[in-house]
Amino acid sequence: MQEILQYLFSGITSGAIYAIIAVGLCLLYNSTELINFAHGEFVMLGAMGLVTLWVHCELPLPVAFVITVAGVSLFGLVFERFAIRTVKTPDPIVLVIITVGASILMRGGAMLIWGKDPMGTPTFTDLPPLELGGAMLLFQSVWILLAALVLCLALHLFFTRTLRGKAMAACAISRKAAWLAGIPAEGMILLSFMMSTGAGAVAGIFIAPVTMSSYDMGTMLGLKGFCAAMIGGLGSLWGALAGGFLLGILEAMGVGLVSSGLKDAVAFLLLLLILYVRPGGLFRATEAARF
């Protein structure tokens, strides 16, 4: 029984990581219907920024946090302005390929700047792991969990309670109609890029102490985040959150109850089953589809 609980905690640890990444992906999909395959790289930039500013430059953690998120959002702005908006025929497939290209470029750039060795980051709070029923949960996982929940809640409120959030949603539903209603669509898209990449940076900052940061960490994280978002039903923030946890817990149970060699196979098999039964994802079929 204690083992099962530990597998569950292990799943929650990785699940929280996948969830917080999936939320950022969803945010962008919500307002542009675009999947950003460079999202994992923005997460990497967040982690690297934290390592540089907090560990190497010894800035206080909140200052390092703000500068990193602002810096990465700014990078997101540049990315949208110069790589996405300038495309003449913005077919979804063209834009997706651009994001894939951008991810390779960012990975290479990060390798040149930070080198190939992974870098460690201390945990935010120097507390011992939580012990619940004989199973251990790393305190940093609690931080990641909280960050994912707060991020989700804040975005939920933004999209449902603020005019700007509603305008963003309107742009996604129909850009033309939104334009007729006087909403500047381009500005909204720019803003959603900045928010999404900023959310990616937040994810990177919180997971850096657990995963360690290296230039190539983004690929795998981005893919797992994408999977999580798919399970939840792309576009649903809460779905992304739930999808992330589900994926993490399935993986951990796969290791514990089946075999560690088959870890990914077990998780992905179950995912296929879920998508077969509910092609739209867990939260997509009903009203939850949009926010």
Next chain:
Amino acid sequence: MIRTSITGPIARMAAILLAAALLIAPAASAADTYKIGGLFSSTGRASFLGDPEKKTMEMVVEAINAGGGIDGHMIEAIIYDTEGDPGKAVSGVNKLLHKDRVLAIVGPSTTPTTLAVISFAQKARVPLISCAAGIKITTPVKPWIFKTAQSDVLAVAAVYRKMKAEGVKSVGILTVANAFGESGRTQLLDQAKANGIEVARAESFGAKDTDMTAQLTKIRTANPDAIVCWGTNPGPAVVAKNAAQLKLTIPIYQSHGVASPKFIELAGPASEKMRLPTGKILVHELLDDSDPQKAVLASYVADYEKTYQMPVSGFGGYAYDAMRILEKALAGTNGDRKKLRDNIENLTGYVGTTGTFNFSASDHNGLGEDAFVMVEIKDGTWQVLH
């Protein structure tokens, strides 16, 4: 028209003759120098191996020449970069064999690049001393192929020897799912029985996984006396952190794949009390004065740091040993490759940076148990276990 048709072939012939003369000329004038080829991954993914090896080879060549060469012959090093790519290694080896006509080759730096060039060196009957670790390079023995890096066979043997001395009866194995981990896993499973150790559970993890508590929990249920983790950074550092998180009290052994200060930096206090096998270069200052390698290591490290003004890496030593072995084996051969090969094969008792080499017709690596020492991490630094 007619004139050109007459002068055409003559001009061409003259050009060919001239080219031939040019080709022969350096060969004739270079008869006094011994040409040694080098193939290293000086750039690219495996540059952490190839770069110190290239620098070391250049340094040793200079030292040999400054000392008057070998039997009066100066040495000329011709080094190509493989970029860690087997395809580039093959074109490099062909240049060395057919254009530069070297006497012997040092390198390549990695196992895949070495395996790619072996057949070429064999066919051309040129001795090649690889700096890579893979056991397939010298098993089965190929007449012209040698290597100076330790195989993981010896690393696993060192770990099990220590465990046996500590009375460990069963182990849990946790290996990374890549070539390094798979090779370690095979060796760990193969050698367990002979050492009277039972493998209680064998688990694996992905190279980019972020949490290994599930695997560790599963191993814990099998209740082994010790855990062996076989991987390269950052996976083993995550394992160390997760083990501390789970408050595991059983001793944990790591592989030589994390034998660098980077591991201690990544795992932090969680790395305390971890044990691992390492080449002696990492801990050369801590070795007993009675250790025959201590003097060799000290002089290599001092020379390297003086020449390049940077700290020595654990890998340049493979090229150092290869060059010194060639130096010894070349003496009295007058540039005969067959004699050179025989001399390498018969070389025994050479004390190098990696270990004491005793080559034979059945062992082209020549290293024994002394190639690895066991160390324990204590207070953020290494401590040699005896």
